[in-house]
Amino acid sequence: MSLTENELASIRENPYRADFPLLAGNPGLVYLDSAATSQRPRSVLDAALRFYETMNANALRGLYRLSVEATAATEEARSRIARFIGAADPAEIIFTRNASESLNLAARSLGRLLLGQGDEVVISIMEHHSNLIPWQQICAERGATLSYLYLDEDYRISEDELAKISPRAKIVSVTQVSNVLGVANDIAAIAARAHEAGAVCVVDGAQSVPHIATDVEKLGCDFLAFSGHKMLAPMGIGVLWGTRALLEAMPPFLTGGEMIDSVSEQGAVWAPLPAKFEAGTQNGGGIVALDEAIAYLEGIGMAVVERREALLARALADALSALPFIDIVGPAEGERHIGSVAFNVRGVHPHDVASLLDMHTVCIRAGHHCAEPLLKHLGQNSTCRASVALYNDASDIDRLVDGLENVWRVFNG
Amino acid sequence: MAELDLYNAQFMDHVHNPDYKYQMEDATCSHEGINPSCGDELTFSIRLADSGTIEEAAFTGRGCAISQASADIMSDLVIDKTPEEAVGLCRLFMGMVRGEITDADELERLDEAVLLRDISHMPARVKCAELAWRTLEEMLEKRCPDTASAEVGRHG
Ligand SMILES: Cc1ncc(COP(=O)(O)O)c(C=O)c1O
Numbered sequence: 001m002s003l004t005e006n007e008l009a010s011i012r013e014n015p016y017r018a019d020f021p022l023l024a025g026n027p028g029l030v031y032l033d034s035a036a037t038s039q040r041p042r043s044v045l046d047a048a049l050r051f052y053e054t055m056n057a058n059a060l061r062g063l064y065r066l067s068v069e070a071t072a073a074t075e076e077a078r079s080r081i082a083r084f085i086g087a088a089d090p091a092e093i094i095f096t097r098n099a100s101e102s103l104n105l106a107a108r109s110l111g112r113l114l115l116g117q118g119d120e121v122v123i124s125i126m127e128h129h130s131n132l133i134p135w136q137q138i139c140a141e142r143g144a145t146l147s148y149l150y151l152d153e154d155y156r157i158s159e160d161e162l163a164k165i166s167p168r169a170k171i172v173s174v175t176q177v178s179n180v181l182g183v184a185n186d187i188a189a190i191a192a193r194a195h196e197a198g199a200v201c202v203v204d205g206a207q208s209v210p211h212i213a214t215d216v217e218k219l220g221c222d223f224l225a226f227s228g229h230k231m232l233a234p235m236g237i238g239v240l241w242g243t244r245a246l247l248e249a250m251p252p253f254l255t256g257g258e259m260i261d262s263v264s265e266q267g268a269v270w271a272p273l274p275a276k277f278e279a280g281t282q283n284g285g286g287i288v289a290l291d292e293a294i295a296y297l298e299g300i301g302m303a304v305v306e307r308r309e310a311l312l313a314r315a316l317a318d319a320l321s322a323l324p325f326i327d328i329v330g331p332a333e334g335e336r337h338i339g340s341v342a343f344n345v346r347g348v349h350p351h352d353v354a355s356l357l358d359m360h361t362v363c364i365r366a367g368h369h370c371a372e373p374l375l376k377h378l379g380q381n382s383t384c385r386a387s388v389a390l391y392n393d394a395s396d397i398d399r400l401v402d403g404l405e406n407v408w409r410v411f412n413g
Numbered sequence: 414m415a416e417l418d419l420y421n422a423q424f425m426d427h428v429h430n431p432d433y434k435y436q437m438e439d440a441t442c443s444h445e446g447i448n449p450s451c452g453d454e455l456t457f458s459i460r461l462a463d464s465g466t467i468e469e470a471a472f473t474g475r476g477c478a479i480s481q482a483s484a485d486i487m488s489d490l491v492i493d494k495t496p497e498e499a500v501g502l503c504r505l506f507m508g509m510v511r512g513e514i515t516d517a518d519e520l521e522r523l524d525e526a527v528l529l530r531d532i533s534h535m536p537a538r539v540k541c542a543e544l545a546w547r548t549l550e551e552m553l554e555k556r557c558p559d560t561a562s563a564e565v566g567r568h569g
Pocket of ligand 1: 207
């Protein structure tokens with residue numbers, strides 16, 4: 001459905017861009033690659049700096065005031081993150097480097113807890129390599145099989161497909177939003193089906209948590225992984241949320257300092273949650289900056305963020321659909337897209353499209369988007385992908401369209 | 414911006430009307446090169462004359478405009494060259510697109526391939542531009558085995 005006058009007017013306005021130094025400092029820059037990494041507002045960058053300027057000390061280790069402050073800031077961040085995703089208990093929030101590490105933690109530790117010979121792990125064909133290779137690895141190690149949920153012609157995982165989850169399945173791990181197609185999966189239905197089969201449900205929230213209000217209670221999943229750098233925070237800070245019961249039962253992932261209660265020559269007793277999964281010195285600056293990024297999003301309101309990004313995604317899909325030489329890879333309806341729209345310019349390799357757009361300072365992604373099995377399933381080698389965030393506006397989409405018309409002219413005279 | 418010149422009419426002519434993109438019938442040797450990150454694939458063939466020079470060069474395959482134009486331009490350049498001369502040109506070209514060789518007099522030997530010099534400002538596209546040249550270099554250095562395949566980088 002095309003946008004109404006009012007909707008269009010709201011995405012012509014942009015009260016956010018000025019908050020983002022990289023965008024504010026490059027007025028001509030059209031950044032349509034937030035699915036790869038988002039930009040960061042000044043307040044978030046300041047928060048990281050402030051940590052090192054005012055409370056730099058190793059959290060947990062020191063008995064002096066600075067260290068106590070660093071520890072308190074870390075725990076405040078943990079509480080805010082828990083609230084932000086609807087988790088009851090901050091101790092269920094584990095800090096990692098990124099979604100990839102969170103998913104590796106889940107695969108390694110859950111795999112060692114749950115998987116035996118002949119068991120099954122079920123993922124979907126639309127997974128990012130980070131929610132795919134860790135499962136390949138642990139399945140190979142435990143003698144388990146990795147099986148896939150495929151998409152119907154509407155890019156959905158159908159009821160019939162979900163019915164394939166057998167009692168042999170011990171873990172079902174799916175993405176909430178595809179980083180290529182931009183479509184969302186019905187996590188509540190998948191989690192319910194996984195639990196019915198006796199399996200644990202892991203969710204890759206890398207492309208959903210930044211863009212839509214998240215409530216793990218409503219999703220009904222057991223784990224949720226996401227990255228700070230896709231949600232306005234710096235690179236190098238990520239989160240794994242898991243239910244207390246499972247986290248307590250799981251063996252640790254990384255081991256060493258900070259994650260123990262006591263150590264003897266031949267053994268160790270693990271610290272309680274969350275420390276058990278946080279070996280070594282944590283990314284203090286990243287943690288407080290993620291806290292600030294969530295404060296920034298909450299200041300605007302996730303409902304407002306969600307609505308604006310939905311309008312931008314619809315405007316983007318509409319604009320691409322209106323170009324006769326563009327094929328959208330994924331559903332044509334803008335309503336189906338969260339953040340990303342994948343497409344091809346007919347007869348032009350995506351890398352040529354991206355290079356030509358770059359000459360007009362329009363940034364998009366081109367390639368297999370770390371989802372090779374999905375592209376193969378779709379019969380594609382690679383695609384272009386444009387993705388939006390709250391700091392985009394209608395002029396970015398206009399500039400993309402101009403750039404794509406230029407690409408077409410270069411290749412077709 | 415210098416890169417703006419890259420996709421010019423002369424370059425696009427190699428993309429749309431390649432002279433050397435066809436299946437060679439009686440090749441002395443053929444070699445396949447792939448660029449997994451882009452899905453570019455190219456099979457390059459040559460026929461050597463009795464004198465030892467390359468008398469025919471041709472390629473088949475698919476890929477982005479840069480890999481295709483680069484293969485067509487290279488084919489034209491290496492005809493009538495000895496294998497040793499061709500290997501030298503491959504190295505010179507790769508030095509140019511990686512920004513390691515910038516001397517204009519030296520690059521003159523690349524003739525029309527100098528069109529691709531601005532690739533040195535586009536690091537993500539170096540592998541595309543190099544594909545044909547690396548495939549030919551590998552083929553000639555291994556004295557024409559036709560089984561192995563060249564892979565230009567595995568990074569996605
Ligand atoms: C769906 C999805 N999962 C996982 C990841 C991995 O995120 P990161 O690179 O931050 O670990 C990404 C990001 O590229 C993604 O889009």
